[in-house]
Every structure is written in C-alpha cells, then in structure tokens.
Amino acid sequence: xxxxxxxxxxxxxxxxxxxxxxxxxxxxxxxxxxxxxxxxxxxxxxxxxxxxxxxxxxxxxxxxxxxxxxxxxxxxxxxxxxxxxxxxxxxxxxxxxxxxxxxxxxxxxxxxxxxxxxxxxxxxxxxxxxxxxxxxxxxxxxxxxxxxxxxxxxxxxxxxxxxxxxxxxxxxxxxxxxxxxxxxxxxxxxxxxxxxxxxxxxxxxxxxxxxxxxxxxxxxxxxxxxxxxxxxxxxxxxxxxxxxxxxxxxxxxxxxxxxxxxxxxxxxxxxxxxxxxxxxxxxxxxxxxxxxxxxxxxxxxxxxxxxxxxxx
Amino acid sequence: xxxxxxxxxxxxxxxxxxxxxxxxxxxxxxxxxxxxxxxxxxxxxxxxxxxxxxxxxxxxxxxxxxxxxxxxxxxxxxxxxxxxxxxxxxxxxxxxxxxxxxxxxxxxxxxxxxxxxxxxxxxxxxxxxxxxxxxxxxxxxxxxxxxxxxxxxxxxxxxxxxxxxxxxxxxxxxxxxxxxxxxxxxxxxxxxxxxxxxxxxxxxxxxxxxxxxxxxxxxxxxxxxxxxxxxxxxxxxxxxxxxxxxxxxxxxxxxxxxxxxxxxxxxxxxxxxxxxxxxxxxxxxxxxxxxxxxxxxxxxxxxxxxxxxxxxxxxxxxxxxxxxxxxxxxxxxxxxxxxxxxxxxxxxxxxxxxxxxxxxxxxxxxxxxxxxxxxxxxxxxxxxxxxxxxxxxxxxxxxxxxxxxxxxxxxxxxxxxxxxxxxxxxxxxxxxxxxxxxxxxxxxxxxxxxxxxxxxxxxxxxxxxxxxxxxxxxxxxxxxxxxxxxxxxxxxxxxxxxxxxxxxxxxxxxxxxxxxxxxxxxxxxxxxxxxxxxxxxxxxxxxxxxxxxxxxxxxxxxxxxxxxxxxxxxxxxxxxxxxxxxxxxxxxxxxxxxxxxxxxxxxxxxxxxxxxxxxxxxxxxxxxxxxxxxxxxxxxxxxxxxxxxxxxxxxxxxxxxxxxxxxxxx
Numbered sequence: 001x002x003x004x005x006x007x008x009x010x011x012x013x014x015x016x017x018x019x020x021x022x023x024x025x026x027x028x029x030x031x032x033x034x035x036x037x038x039x040x041x042x043x044x045x046x047x048x049x050x051x052x053x054x055x056x057x058x059x060x061x062x063x064x065x066x067x068x069x070x071x072x073x074x075x076x077x078x079x080x081x082x083x084x085x086x087x088x089x090x091x092x093x094x095x096x097x098x099x100x101x102x103x104x105x106x107x108x109x110x111x112x113x114x115x116x117x118x119x120x121x122x123x124x125x126x127x128x129x130x131x132x133x134x135x136x137x138x139x140x141x142x143x144x145x146x147x148x149x150x151x152x153x154x155x156x157x158x159x160x161x162x163x164x165x166x167x168x169x170x171x172x173x174x175x176x177x178x179x180x181x182x183x184x185x186x187x188x189x190x191x192x193x194x195x196x197x198x199x200x201x202x203x204x205x206x207x208x209x210x211x212x213x214x215x216x217x218x219x220x221x222x223x224x225x226x227x228x229x230x231x232x233x234x235x236x237x238x239x240x241x242x243x244x245x246x247x248x249x250x251x252x253x254x255x256x257x258x259x260x261x262x263x264x265x266x267x268x269x270x271x272x273x274x275x276x277x278x279x280x281x282x283x284x285x286x287x288x289x290x291x292x293x294x295x296x297x298x299x300x301x302x303x304x305x306x307x308x309x310x311x312x
Numbered sequence: 313x314x315x316x317x318x319x320x321x322x323x324x325x326x327x328x329x330x331x332x333x334x335x336x337x338x339x340x341x342x343x344x345x346x347x348x349x350x351x352x353x354x355x356x357x358x359x360x361x362x363x364x365x366x367x368x369x370x371x372x373x374x375x376x377x378x379x380x381x382x383x384x385x386x387x388x389x390x391x392x393x394x395x396x397x398x399x400x401x402x403x404x405x406x407x408x409x410x411x412x413x414x415x416x417x418x419x420x421x422x423x424x425x426x427x428x429x430x431x432x433x434x435x436x437x438x439x440x441x442x443x444x445x446x447x448x449x450x451x452x453x454x455x456x457x458x459x460x461x462x463x464x465x466x467x468x469x470x471x472x473x474x475x476x477x478x479x480x481x482x483x484x485x486x487x488x489x490x491x492x493x494x495x496x497x498x499x500x501x502x503x504x505x506x507x508x509x510x511x512x513x514x515x516x517x518x519x520x521x522x523x524x525x526x527x528x529x530x531x532x533x534x535x536x537x538x539x540x541x542x543x544x545x546x547x548x549x550x551x552x553x554x555x556x557x558x559x560x561x562x563x564x565x566x567x568x569x570x571x572x573x574x575x576x577x578x579x580x581x582x583x584x585x586x587x588x589x590x591x592x593x594x595x596x597x598x599x600x601x602x603x604x605x606x607x608x609x610x611x612x613x614x615x616x617x618x619x620x621x622x623x624x625x626x627x628x629x630x631x632x633x634x635x636x637x638x639x640x641x642x643x644x645x646x647x648x649x650x651x652x653x654x655x656x657x658x659x660x661x662x663x664x665x666x667x668x669x670x671x672x673x674x675x676x677x678x679x680x681x682x683x684x685x686x687x688x689x690x691x692x693x694x695x696x697x698x699x700x701x702x703x704x705x706x707x708x709x710x711x712x713x714x715x716x717x718x719x720x721x722x723x724x725x726x727x728x729x730x731x732x733x734x735x736x737x738x739x740x741x742x743x744x745x746x747x748x749x750x751x752x753x754x755x756x757x758x759x760x761x762x763x764x765x766x767x768x769x770x771x772x773x774x775x776x777x778x779x780x781x782x783x784x785x786x787x788x789x790x791x792x793x794x795x796x797x798x799x800x801x802x803x804x805x806x807x808x809x810x811x812x813x814x815x816x817x818x819x820x821x822x823x824x825x826x827x828x829x830x831x832x833x834x835x836x837x838x839x840x841x842x843x844x845x846x847x848x849x850x851x852x853x854x855x856x857x858x859x860x861x862x863x864x865x866x867x868x869x870x871x872x873x874x875x876x877x878x879x880x881x882x883x884x885x886x887x888x889x890x891x892x893x894x895x896x897x898x899x900x901x902x903x904x905x906x907x908x909x910x911x912x913x914x915x916x917x918x919x920x921x922x923x924x925x926x927x928x929x930x931x932x933x934x935x936x937x938x939x940x941x942x943x944x945x946x947x948x949x950x951x952x953x954x955x956x957x958x959x960x961x962x963x964x965x966x967x968x969x970x971x972x973x974x975x976x977x978x
Contacts, residue, residue, distance in 0.1 A: 088532065091532040091539055094539070095539075098543060098544045
C-alpha cells in the first residue's frame with residue numbers, strides 16, 4: 001500500500017545509469033552482511049585444508065595439511081596413556097568449586113576473556129572480533145576433523161569417578177577443540193597486537209593472553225571433559241591454525257611442521273614454549289618454516305582489524 | 313565383629329584409643345584420611361613423651377628433626393620419625409603393634425605415640441642436620457625479630473614477603489611433606505632457604521605456579537602436598553600474609569626488613585582427620601625447627617644470644633584435656649619457658665577456636681545427676697562421611713571405680729551390643745602405658761563405634777566415643793543418625809564434689825571443601841545451661857605461657873559469634889573462671905555485614921577473605937613481632953576493650969575477649 005501511495009511522487013523519468021561497484025575490489029567486503037563474509041572466510045581457509053590418516057600396526061596418526069604440506073601430525077594416544085591421564089583429571093577436580101562460573105561461561109567461544117585483556121569493545125573493535133571469530137571457526141573445523149579421525153574416548157568413558165561438572169560433548173577427546181581455538185586466537189592476536197604497536201604494556205598483555213589460553217584449556221580438564229594431553233594436542237593444532245590464518249591474511253608467521261606423540265604429562269603454556277619440556281611431552285617442531293597462501297577476504301579483514309589499534 | 317588379636321598384635325596394648333580406631337580395618341580405618349588408608353606404613357611419624365632418646369629404639373632407623381635446644385634428651389615431648397623395612401605381612405593395626413612391640417626399648421615403650429604415616433618419597437636418604445644451608449644468605453639488615461608461621465599451603469614466593477631490595481624476607485622454609493632431595497638438613501620433606509627463593513623468583517619471573525611446581529610445592533603425586541597452591545587462596549597464604557606480609561590488601565604496621573620469617577608447611581591434608589589424631593609430630597617438630605633456625609639466624613648474623621621470636625600457629629582441635637597438660641601443651645609450655653629464660657620476648661600465638669556457637673561442649677555438674685545418672689544428647693546428623701568423636705573428661709585424680717558410660721541409641725536403631733563401658737582399667741589388656749579399656753558398639757556383628765576409657769598420661773580419666781559415618785560410604789556399615797543419648801552413671805562409685813564437673817567436648821567435624829571429606833558437625837543437646845560455649849577453647853592452646861587470641865567484630869566491639877570462650881562455671885549463682893582464658897582479642901570480622909578479614913590469595917596480586925579466629929591470631933602476631941623489632945615488649949600498646957554495657961559481667965567479657973585488643977584497625 002505504501003508503494004502505491006508514494007510511487008507517483010517519483011515522476012516518470014527514465015532511471016539513471018548507476019555508478020558501478022568495482023568487481024573484485026576489496027572495498028566490496030565492507031558492504032556484505034557479516035554472515036556472508038563468514039562464508040568467504042570459511043571457504044578461503046578450507047580451500048587449502050586437507051587431512052589424512054595413517055595406520056601402521058598400533059600406531060594411528062592423523063595429519064592436517066595446509067596448501068599441500070603436512071603441518072600437524074598427531075599420534076593417537078594409547079589406552080594405557082588415557083588410563084594414566086585420568087588420575088591427573090581427578091587431581092584437577094577440587095578446583096571445580098572456585099572455577100565453576102568461569103567454566104560455565106566458557107562453554108561457547110570465550111571471546112569476552114580475550115576482549116578483557118585487550119580492552120576490545122564491539123563499537124570500536126568490530127573487525128577484530130570478526131577476525132577472532134573467523135579464527136575460532138577455522139580452529140573448530142580443524143579440530144573436529146582430527147578428533148573424528150583419531151576417535152579417542154573422553155575421561156568419563158575411561159573412569160566413572162571423573163563425574164564431569166558439564167555434559168561431555170558429543171565428539172572425541174583428543175585434541176581439545178577449546179585448546180585448539182584458544183591457541184589459534186592467541187597466535188593471531190599476538191601478531192595483531194604486534195601490528196598495532198600501540199600498547200605501551202604490550203609484553204604484559206601478551207603474557208596475559210598466553211596465560212588465558214592455558215587457563216581456557218586447563219579449565220576443560222578441571223571440568224572433567226579433557227585430559228592434559230588433549231590440551232597439548234589442541235595447543236599444537238591451534239598454533240598451526242593460527243599461523244595458517246595469518247598466512248591467509250597475507251602475514252608471515254614463521255613456524256615448522258609439528259609432530260606430537262604424547263606422553264603422560266600435565267599441560268602448561270610454559271612447557272609448550274620450552275624446547276626441553278615440550279620434547280619431554282612428545283612434541284617436536286621442524287625448523288623449516290611453513291606458510292599458507294594469502295587470500296583476499298582474510299587479507300581485507302586483517303587490514304580492517306589492524307586499523308582498530310587501541311592503547312597508547 | 314572386632315577380631316581378637318594375639319597379644320603381640322594388639323595395637324591397644326601399645327597405643328591409645330584414636331590409634332586403635334583409625335588403624336583397625338573393622339573399626340574406623342575405612343573412613344580415615346588417605347594416608348592412613350595406605351596399604352602399609354613403613355615410614356611413620358611419632359612422638360615420645362617424657363625424657364629419653366628415641367634413637368634407642370631397636371630395629372628401626374630413627375631420626376630427630378632439628379630440635380631446640382639441640383640435645384636429644386631433656387624434652388617434655390620429643391617428635392621423631394622412623395623407618396622400619398622389616399617385612400610384616402599383617403593388617404596395619406597388627407603390623408604397627410608388632411613394630412611398636414619390637415621397636416621400643418623397655419624404658420621407652422610406654423611413651424611412644426604413633427602419628428600419621430609418611431610418604432616414602434618424602435624420606436630424605438642422607439639426613440645431614442649439621443651441614444650449613446648452602447643457599448642461605450645473610451639478610452642485608454641485621455634482624456631484630458623473627459616471625460615463625462606454621463600452616464598449610466604457604467605461597468612463599470609471593471611478593472608480599474619481599475624486602476625493600478626485592479629479596480625475600482623468608483629466611484627458612486620447611487615443606488614437611490614435599491618430595492625429598494637426596495640430602496637435606498631436615499629428616500623428611502625439603503628445606504628451602506632465602507637464597508633459593510630469590511633464585512627461583514629470578515628464574516621463573518611472574519609465573520609463580522611454575523615456581524611452586526619446580527620445587528615440589530605443587531606436586532600431584534605427593535598427596536600431602538598436592539595441588540593446594542593451584543587454588544585461588546589457602547588458609548596458610550591468608551595467615552602468612554596477615555602475620556608477615558606487606559601490601560595493599562594487608563594492614564599496618566608495615567613490617568621492616570629487620571623482621572625475618574621462618575615458616576613451616578604442615579602436610580596439606582592436616583585438616584582432614586577429625587580426631588586431632590596423628591599431627592603432633594608435625595606441629596611440634598615445626599615449632600622446634602622455628603626455634604632452632606631462629607638461633608641459627610642470630611648466630612650467623614652476629615647477634616649475641618637469641619632474637620625476639622613470635623610464632624603464629626593458627627590451628628587447633630576441639631576435644632582434649634583443656635588443662636594445659638596434653639602432650640602438645642606440655643611441650644609448648646616447656647619450650648616457651650626454656651626460651652624465655654634466654655629471650656623473654658618469645659611467644660607462641662594461637663587462636664581460641666571457632667566453636668562458641670556450635671554446641672560442641674557441655675559441663676555436667678554434681679547437681680546434674682538424678683538418681684546417680686546424668687544425660688547429655690549427642691545429635692549425629694545424616695550424610696556425615698567421616699568418623700565422629702566425643703570425649704568426656706573426669707576431674708583430675710578422681711577415681712571413677714564403679715562408674716559407667718552408656719549409649720542410648722535413637723529409636724529404630726535395632727538391637728545393639730556394646731553400648732556401655734566401665735570407667736576402669738581392663739585387667740585382661742596388660743597395657744604398655746596408660747591403663748585402658750575398650751568396648752565395640754556393634755549391630756549384627758558389624759562395628760558401629762568404639763567406646764574407650766583411658767587414664768590419660770597417668771593423671772586423668774577420659775572416655776571417648778568414636779562413631780562411624782552416618783552416610784553410605786560403600787562399606788556395609790552405617791551409623792543410625794539422630795539423637796544418641798550419653799548416660800553417665802556413677803553406680804556404686806563415689807560422687808564428684810559439689811564444685812567439680814565432668815566436661816564433654818566433640819571433635820571438629822566440619823568440611824574444608826578443598827579436601828572433599830564430607831564431614832558434618834554433630835552437636836550436643838542437654839538441659840538448660842549444660843551445653844555451653846564457655847569452655848570450648850581449642851584443645852591445644854591451654855599451655856600457661858601460650859598467647860591465646862580471641863576474635864572481635866569490628867564496628868560493634870562484640871566478640872565474634874564463633875570465637876571460643878574460656879571456661880566459666882556458675883557457683884552459688886556467680887560465674888567463676890576455670891582453665892585457660894583468652895589473653896586478648898584482635899579483629900576477626902570487619903563488621904556485622906563484613907565477615908572475616910582480607911588478605912592474600914595464592915598468587916601475587918590476588919586476594920581472599922577468611923573468617924575465624926585464625927586471622928585474629930595472625931593479626932596479633934603481626935603486631936607483636938612489629939613491637940619486638942621496635943625494641944618494645946611484645947604486647948606493648950594493647951588497646952582497651954570497648955566499654956561494657958551496663959549490667960554486663962566483666963568476667964563474661966574477659967572469658968570471650970581477654971584483657972584488651974590488638975590496636976590494628978581494618
């Protein structure tokens with residue numbers, strides 16, 4: 001009715017020839033609904049992601065490939081190792097009382113915790129949030145691929161006394177998707193904070209980001225749904241995903257192929273960075289640097305986020 | 313059914329009622345804390361009462377912790393540890409009886425008291441008590457006073473304990489249950505000195521949890537250390553902070569670099585067991601260690617004689633003699649008296665306890681007996697997963713020949729046997745040490761409890777009723793919950809005097825959540841005036857020279873509702889004090905709507921609140937050691953208590969708050 005009431009007011013002239021959008025121009029990304037850009041990020045990330053499983057006797061491995069190269073190789077943990085790790089899961093249970101609220105609030109993507117450290121707000125940090133979300137989605141997809149290939153039982157399926165404080169999710173235990181996502185986001189944010197160059201207290205903030213990634217991972221062990229080795233595998237995978245995202249963004253993120261053949265150890269961020277401790281945990285990282293190919297939507301997103309610098 | 317053992321396997325010949333209860337599988341062992349439930353203990357903590365040298369024990373490797381004064385003999389009570397590797401293929405209580413029987417030299421045998429077993433990994437292979445501490449460094453400023461702290465979960469790397477140059481003020485630290493190094497100056501666990509703490513802080517930077525892991529202060533494989541320091545806050549962190557820390561969350565006065573700290577971390581599950589049993593070795597050796605290291609600091613800093621010393625010991629249990637003559641109290645008194653001869657400014661500061669409003673104490677006077685019997689109700693709550701204990705103490709030197717204690721169960725408990733015990737020695741038992749008697753409370757041949765009497769330390773008769781949990785625990789035994797009645801019958805025996813009384817105390821049975829023990833506190837119910845808060849002081853703070861600190865509520869100036877009070881009897885209508893009383897009070901609540909005091913969390917920068925007289929004691933220790941470093945008497949400047957409302961009896965106020973208050977506001 002509104003159209004009929006108003007149309008005659010527009011006159012009878014021939015419509016004008018429009019000023020055209022530039023095909024393929026990155027400025028078009030800003031015109032898209034966020035979900036549409038989301039589709040583009042997923043497409044760009046997955047365009048070069050491959051995976052394979054290798055079985056040799058009792059040794060089962062899952063390999064995540066990026067643009068044709070083997071980036072992460074995870075060996076499936078033995079049943080005995082899972083049994084040994086349940087004791088560590090039980091040891092963490094007394095922390096449930098003081099970490100309960102935190103654990104429940106981290107059931108989904110714990111983006112607010114990263115925002116807290118970097119002072120992000122949706123009014124001023126829209127594209128930074130978008131980059132974080134795109135990274136989390138890439139990490140979640142990658143984790144589910146590897147989890148399914150390795151098919152590892154959850155702690156409460158091994159030891160009935162674990163009694164998790166939250167429902168055990170409907171997918172495999174190893175690697176932890178929470179750890180994968182947290183370490184992927186950490187890797188991307190470390191680069192973004194560096195690119196901003198605007199925080200006078202950058203070192204402290206990065207240290208807190210690392211502490212947060214560790215805590216998000218460990219909280220899942222406190223909750224009773226992950227072994228510490230799941231965090232090792234997730235952190236290894238997550239760092240690779242983060243580097244792959246940075247490559248898609250056109251950034252250079254140095255790092256070599258990782259192989260994890262986990263041992264019965266607890267998980268700590270420090271140990272992940274310490275060559276001797278990570279070797280003892282069964283992690284080896286190749287020295288030859290790998291890099292993923294840049295893609296336009298991610299590159300555009302990076303430039304937008306890099307323009308949202310905070311601090312001083 | 314409690315099986316009869318051959319004489320050499322009867323733990324009750326060699327050890328007291330609590331030992332018999334917690335080590336015997338048919339009795340309380342299934343519900344004891346994890347260290348007791350270990351298959352077999354070859355490394356044990358123990359104490360020797362009276363003069364003697366435990367190293368005369370045969371068949372065992374015996375070690376004395378650092379003692380003060382350092383002589384092996386001459387102590388009222390000597391803490392020690394021993395290892396016995398002989399294979400004994402018996403249940404724990406029988407094995408321990410056999411060990412005690414063969415271990416003890418004839419003169420020592422009656423006086424050895426078993427404590428908790430030790431983790432084998434905490435046993436130091438080469439114990440070298442005389443070796444100098446390699447990494448200890450002399451403090452930049454010569455110390456003027458020493459603060460000792462005995463507690464659990466000590467965050468010793470916290471920045472609150474740094475001096476003005478960024479070096480730690482914690483001179484010596486003993487982690488009693490940590491994984492041992494091959495060689496050490498302590499017999500079990502690990503000693504850490506200031507130089508090592510500084511080096512650790514440098515090496516680990518802000519990552520304090522990693523620091524604690526690296527020295528075994530967080531160790532999931534050592535149950536008595538565990539992951540306590542992973543928690544946001546610990547009792548010990550809170551207390552160490554209030555007593556000896558500096559920082560934004562902590563009150564004044566700021567503690568100077570001339571106050572050095574010596575700290576001891578007890579086994580972190582020390583709060584688990586609800587009997588008070590098994591901890592004396594750890595506590596007494598902690599006290600000796602602090603005294604000994606205080607001497608060492610004075611010597612190595614060129615101080616003549618001994619330095620002033622204030623030891624904060626915020627711990628206690630509720631049932632005991634309350635006359636200053638328990639093993640712990642006798643030992644504390646002797647140590648204080650000896651050190652005060654060389655350094656008068658010496659104190660052991662303890663909280664009065666948190667049981668005033670918990671109905672855990674009763675007084676049964678001569679007038680409470682009707683036709684020769686008196687009754688007190690004991691309410692045992694459902695879903696209690698730990699043992700519950702009640703102690704009845706008769707007047708000193710009173711001969712209760714003919715007296716009996718009987719249990720009347722709640723309705724519906726079914727037919728029970730073993731519900732009464734004579735208060736006299738069992739002639740069949742042939743005990744080594746105190747006279748004793750035991751009766752097992754049973755239903756259908758299953759044990760529900762243990763009644764015991766013993767002539768404690770040869771001077772006072774005690775009755776203990778130990779009960780199994782009321783909760784389903786996976787064993788085939790469960791105590792009926794509800795109101796049990798304790799009937800004390802004098803039969804044909806002598807009545808107690810008009811001014812005398814029998815005293816009842818329950819052991820603490822609440823539930824520190826971090827330990828997940830599942831205890832529920834039972835309480836007493838009785839005729840008007842029988843169940844009372846006055847007289848419920850902690851059972852280890854009655855040594856005459858100990859410093860007892862009560863809790864005060866900020867704003868109102870009233871006693872904190874839970875703060876335990878000294879004993880008061882009402883004779884001829886007038887209150888008359890008996891036994892130890894609080895010395896003075898300190899804040900333990902900031903106000904009626906702000907319970908507790910703020911202090912440190914585990915990690916630098918974090919905070920926590922703690923409610924209880926433990927915090928009041930720590931505040932008092934802070935004030936006293938600060939006084940000492942300023943060259944004043946320890947209690948110089950004690951502030952007056954708030955004015956009494958008209959009509960309030962001064963004696964009642966003194967029994968709750970002592971004679972003044974610590975002048976620290978929060």
